[in-house]
Amino acid sequence: MTRPPLRTSLRSRDSSSTSTGPDARERIKDCCRKLVAFMCTQVGVGGLVVGYAIVGAFGFTIIETQDEIVDPDCFRDPIQKVYADTLWVRTAGNRSVNVFNKTIFNRISNGILKEFQKNFTATYLSRRCNIGMTQSTPWSFPAALMFCLSVFTMIGYGNLVPRTPWGKGATVMYAVVGIPLYVLYFLNMGKILAHTFRWLYTNLHECTGQRKPGQRITVPSTACLWVIFGYVLVGSIMFAQWEGWDLLDSTYFCVTSLCKIGMGDFIPGWSVDESTESSHTKLVINFVYLLLGMGLIAMCYNLMKEDVYVKARELKEQLDHVMDAAHRQLVSCCRSQSLG
Numbered sequence: 001m002t003r004p005p006l007r008t009s010l011r012s013r014d015s016s017s018t019s020t021g022p023d024a025r026e027r028i029k030d031c032c033r034k035l036v037a038f039m040c041t042q043v044g045v046g047g048l049v050v051g052y053a054i055v056g057a058f059g060f061t062i063i064e065t066q067d068e069i070v071d072p073d074c075f076r077d078p079i080q081k082v083y084a085d086t087l088w089v090r091t092a093g094n095r096s097v098n099v100f101n102k103t104i105f106n107r108i109s110n111g112i113l114k115e116f117q118k119n120f121t122a123t124y125l126s127r128r129c130n131i132g133m134t135q136s137t138p139w140s141f142p143a144a145l146m147f148c149l150s151v152f153t154m155i156g157y158g159n160l161v162p163r164t165p166w167g168k169g170a171t172v173m174y175a176v177v178g179i180p181l182y183v184l185y186f187l188n189m190g191k192i193l194a195h196t197f198r199w200l201y202t203n204l205h206e207c208t209g210q211r212k213p214g215q216r217i218t219v220p221s222t223a224c225l226w227v228i229f230g231y232v233l234v235g236s237i238m239f240a241q242w243e244g245w246d247l248l249d250s251t252y253f254c255v256t257s258l259c260k261i262g263m264g265d266f267i268p269g270w271s272v273d274e275s276t277e278s279s280h281t282k283l284v285i286n287f288v289y290l291l292l293g294m295g296l297i298a299m300c301y302n303l304m305k306e307d308v309y310v311k312a313r314e315l316k317e318q319l320d321h322v323m324d325a326a327h328r329q330l331v332s333c334c335r336s337q338s339l340g
Contacts, residue, residue, distance in 0.1 A: 152178025190298025
């Protein structure tokens with residue numbers, strides 16, 4: 001029994017290894033290309049934005065909670081009692097102050113209140129208190145989730161801000177990466193929602209028998225405005241019931257948030273007199289409401305742009321028709337005058 005030469009066996013092994021190596025690399029590259037292509041789709045971008053917000057919330061929670069813990073007795077100092085006693089002693093307890101002299105009373109009380117305001121502000125800044133938040137709310141996961149949303153959507157409420165140098169640096173990097181990602185989400189989500197809404201509107205026309213054969217159906221701008229109005233109305237009623245706001249304040253919050261103005265004076269779940277679980281639930285629902293609402297605005301933007309384009313094209317065709325008719329009439333008038 002003869003054995004094959006050693007060189008030929010080595011060559012066969014080398015050829016087999018070189019044949020399988022490039023194939024494995026190509027498979028990995030193909031998987032990476034498919035993953036990138038999926039991430040660029042509507043579903044992939046939506047999931048990527050939500051995942052980016054969740055990862056950022058975990059990161060900021062870890063970074064900011066390693067710093068100095070917020071003092072639970074932040075606003076339980078004797079400052080209020082001291083200045084209240086001082087106000088009493090210098091006004092009601094001072095015989096030189098005539099209670100009927102409004103000018104003197106206002107001058108003394110205003111001076112005491114200004115001094116109290118200055119000391120209160122200094123205490124707030126030195127202890128890093130968060131006004132309007134409970135002890136467990138600062139940099140909890142739902143609060144950090146809302147912070148991440150306000151960063152990459154450019155709302156910028158300002159009610160919760162990073163205090164540490166690491167947190168500020170992470171915010172800069174998070175915004176640099178997150179804002180283009182949000183723009184991609186805005187464009188893709190607008191396309192898929194616009195396609196869905198256009199399909200529903202077209203089927204509604206077919207069911208009602210209003211669609212003519214060969215007619216192209218476009219969603220009118222008024223329908224888009226009604227959709228935005230309904231979404232704002234639902235949010236206004238929901239937040240007004242939860243927070244005890246009046247309807248104007250709730251509408252003001254929804255409009256300024258969806259328009260990315262972000263005043264920060266009204267935020268659901270940022271109340272002192274409510275439980276932590278209720279506060280966290282409201283923050284998460286607020287996150288979902290704003291993220292879906294911005295996708296809805298992108299949808300309406302796409303549909304309204306298409307409607308304006310179609311109407312502009314129809315107007316151009318009408319103008320061309322009028323100009324052609326005027327031209328023909330002018331030519332006929334000239335011919336009649338020349339013949340006459």
